[in-house]
Amino acid sequence: MLNTSKIRADFNILSSRNGSAPVYLDSACMSLKPNQVIEAMNDYYFNYPACAGRSSHKLGDKVTKKVKEARQIIAKFINARNEDEIIFTRNTTEGINLLANSLGLQKGDIVLISDKEHNSNLIPWLQLRDKIGITVKIIPSNEDGSFNLxxxxxxxxxxxxxxVVHTSNLDGVTNPAKKIIEIAHKNNILVFLDAAQSIPHKKIDVQDLDVDFLAFSGHKMLGPTGTGVFYGKSELLEKLSPFLVGGDTVEFSTYENYKLLPVPEKFEAGLQDYAGIIGLGEAAKYLSQFNFKDIAEHELRLNTYITGELKKILQIKIIGPEDPKERSGIINFYIDGTDMHKFAVMLDEMADISIRSGQHCVHSWFNSKKIYNSARVSLYLYNTMEEAEAFIANLNKIIKIL
Ligand SMILES: Cc1ncc(COP(=O)(O)O)c(C=O)c1O
Structure with missing residues (x-):
């Protein structure tokens, strides 16, 4: 079982306001960051704010060592075969763009995505369709949002x-990744998993999944904003042709020629966000002290309470399966014909409760269902039952007012 008071003490925003901390229920958008992550980043800026890789001085050597350590921590965190399978990016979106623009897809090649993808796993493929004529096919989900094999x-x-997405930011449903990969591999087809929402909540083992490529963002897993990871099997990364090139990606160059560095350097063009990378390593280290089963159980307890209370409000419809067990830490709901922004704004103004409203970057799904928007609560390891109760109490007040 998680010790939430101990965990909350690690988060300045939750512990420093003498009982008036915000009720933060928007971790699917951006998680909070523990002090350990912020301190690791500050340590870089205060004490060794130099370049990695290039400069032969003590400060540069320290950055190189710390970046290498972060790569090793992340490799271990997802059980990659080696640290060179880890490419640092700015976010999941950049990872997907890296794949889309490096895979060498040709006119007529088919890419399959589900009907619940975040824009980050839709637009790069649609853009390639428009630029070079690939075909994008949509895999329809079941009525309740679950994946249809x-x-x-x-x-x-x-x-x-x-x-395809691993855990959906729309409804929290986790797709059967292993089965999807088995089916694809039987047909000699590669699989990319968008792990933006799964990595903060689940143990991801890339070797066990046998996934070919995977991407996630640091900022949803307690890490710094604007950090991410693109993972690929070594033998596949060797074959990809990077789409961002320049400084730090080449072994040598002449006016006519150049030789790319090996993986992962050939993908990490220009000076990197070293503080961010070091902070991301620290976030993975922080998360590794917990058992993911405990995090899931904690989120389920709060989700079960919130779902039960929402079901009592007849107008409210929950997106995705009814059973909270199927929805990770996400409760996304709407009322027909109602702009759910109103709820989010009122919760914030009345009770300092932060939730997200809108179409959550899954516009395609909302447009196809003709639903205007929704309000999404997303839970994480630092949330408490008291916060869940405060959310429900204030939501009920708003329903009465409106
Ligand atoms: C499922 C999913 N995929 C991709 C993304 C994009 O992540 P980022 O904006 O960090 O690139 C998000 C962000 O909310 C997401 O939830």
Whole structure:
């Protein structure tokens, strides 16, 4: 079981305001950051704010060593075969763009995505369709939002890549990644997993999943804003042609020629966000002290309470399966014909409760269902039952007012 009071003491924003901390229920957008992460970043800026890799002085050597350590921590965190399978990016979106623009897809190649993808795993493929003529096919989900493996099997013949979300930011449903990968691999098709929402809440083992490529963001897993990771199997990364090149990606260059560095350097163009990378390593270290089962159980307890209370409010519809067990730490809800922004703004103004409203970057899904928008609560390891109760009490007040 998680010790939330101990955890909250690690988060300045939750512990320093003498009982008036915000009720933060928007971790699917951006998680809070523990002091350990902030201190690791400050240590870089205060004590060794130099370049990695290039400069042969003590400060530069320390940055190189710390970046290497962070890469090793992340490799261990997702059980990569080696640290060179870890490429630092700014976020999940950059990882997907890296893949889309490096895979060498040609006119007519088929990419399969689900009907619940974040814009980050939709637009890069649609843009390639418009630029070079790839074909993007959509795998329809079941009515309750769960993944339909039969639909995948029906569409898979001839595809080059299956690119799907692991845990959905729309409804919290976790797709059966292992089965998806098995089906794709039987057909010699590569699989990319968007792990932006799964990595903060689940143990990800890339070798056990046998996934070919995977991306996630640091800022949803207690790490610094604007940090991310793109993972690929070594032998596949070797074959990708990087889409960002320049300083730090080449072994040598002449006016006519150049030789790219090996993986991962060939993908990390220009000076990097060293403080961010070091902070991200610290976030993975921080998360590693917990058992992910305990985090999941904690979130389920709060989700079960909130779901039960929402069900009592007849107008409210929850997106995705009814059973909170199927929705990770996410409760996304709407009322037909109502702008849910009003709820988010009122919760914030009345009770300092932060939730997210809108279409959550899954516009395609909302447009297809003709739902205007929704309000999303997303839970994490630092949330408490008292916070869940405060959310429900204030939501009930707002329902009465409106
Ligand atoms: C499922 C999913 N994929 C991709 C993204 C994009 O992440 P980022 O904005 O960090 O690139 C998000 C962000 O909310 C997400 O929830």
């Amino acid at each position: 039969d639909n995948l099997s029906k569409l898979i013949t001839g595809a080059k890549l299956v690119s």
